[in-house]
Amino acid sequence: MEASIESGRAGQRPAIAEVLRESIRQGMLAPGQPLIQASIAEAMGVSRIPVREALHALAAEGLVTFGEDGGARVTALAPEEVDELWTLRALLESHMAPAIVRTATPADVDALRELVAAMDDLEATAWSDRNFSFHQELHRLAEMPHFADATGRVLTMIEPYSRVAVSVLQEQSEAQAEHHQMIEALAAEDSDELARLLLHHSHRARKALLAYAAETAKPVDPQAVATAAARSLADHLGA
Amino acid sequence: MEASIESGRAGQRPAIAEVLRESIRQGMLAPGQPLIQASIAEAMGVSRIPVREALHALAAEGLVTFGEDGGARVTALAPEEVDELWTLRALLESHMAPAIVRTATPADVDALRELVAAMDDLEATAWSDRNFSFHQELHRLAEMPHFADATGRVLTMIEPYSRVAVSVLQEQSEAQAEHHQMIEALAAEDSDELARLLLHHSHRARKALLAYAAETAKPVDPQAVATAAARSLADHLGA
């Protein structure tokens, strides 16, 4: 995704788009929720102008959708769309495997190993956060900025939905086991194995998510897992 | 890409982002060119506010880059980036082949065949326009909106650079021949062949572009192919 330094000149500001993007990714702002410009502006202590700019940027990223009435909402994905995005993620991520193996230094591998080890016994929310970082770090190693960018975008879009799966199923432990395998494949410089693992990683998670969606009434509802703190922010921003 | 109807409420406006996106894609606004808000606003007959929103949206799409000084410019890609994007395009496009074959109706195929036939003897600029439409149409048929979106984004980003190759090399006739083959593969419902052709299509074009870049001093300079009319618009918008 974009560099975190939003602008040199006005750079000391907390970067409105960044805050909204993270809030959406972490599920604090649930899919479908209206994003009222004035509320966000007040919450952030700025006028509506920079808020509008952030919303337009996020809309271009696909995280926000402007309705016909002009109102912005957190993009809500249909199950088929989530499915498609998981497929896209699998394709992009597995394609980066050779580059990752090629450019990763032993120090990189160690850092990743440590990161994954630190995730072993985290609860769902904290684990999801680290999980996102782990994959982003992997992408960064490939030194393919546009692949990483596209993949990061997709990861961000599906994250609210992934979190449902992580919190509900035994998904977390399986994914975590695969993370360890990925580190070993990386250490062994086995790019085919890494690609295979990344493909499998996505496909399994995708299937788990869809299975969960199928067996519950309200198919995919990240709102349900929003934390209490998250809810209060969401309520503050909501209509 | 986003739906063309930018907004219901203020929808009758010519959609500023749209105009800028097209201008960049077609090379009227050359990579690296400064995008002065006030100039664009005046040229479009609006204030800077909606212009800024458009620029932020385009920045999120990667077509525009905000410098450290806050100024926006048309994104200029390094040769490695163009190379990477061609690879990305090949990957995405070829992956859509089975879905395209699956969902295309005979009427769709006929329409595409006609479109391609109409391109046979066009000069470079007009051909490039139709070429873009042809591929977009192909993506649309796959009924995979997020794949199509990502691919369209990439196509747009590399378009100014592709045009250089089309105008300088015999690229156009080779690409056109491949287009005809794609139609036949599609008509024969041979998705493997279609995927192969799409891969080859990108890889060959990519190599041709890089070869051209290597043998010229100024590696990739789309400015050189901007038409006279384009230049005047660019100059008007430029600093």
Add this chain to the structure above:
DNA sequence: AGAGAATACAGTGTATACACTTAAATGTAA
């Protein structure tokens, strides 16, 4: 009470105005 008209409200879109920053142009002294 219920249907329809009039009003108030909530929200967006955007033009204007002003503060701030950087870089260029100008002027001045050695």
Add this chain to the structure above:
DNA sequence: TTACATTTAAGTGTATACACTGTATTCTCT
């Protein structure tokens, strides 16, 4: 002429203000 200080201009960032639109609410009349 060159180096340095000063002013000017060009550009951006954003707060405020106002116009517009749809929706809910209230009021009125039957």
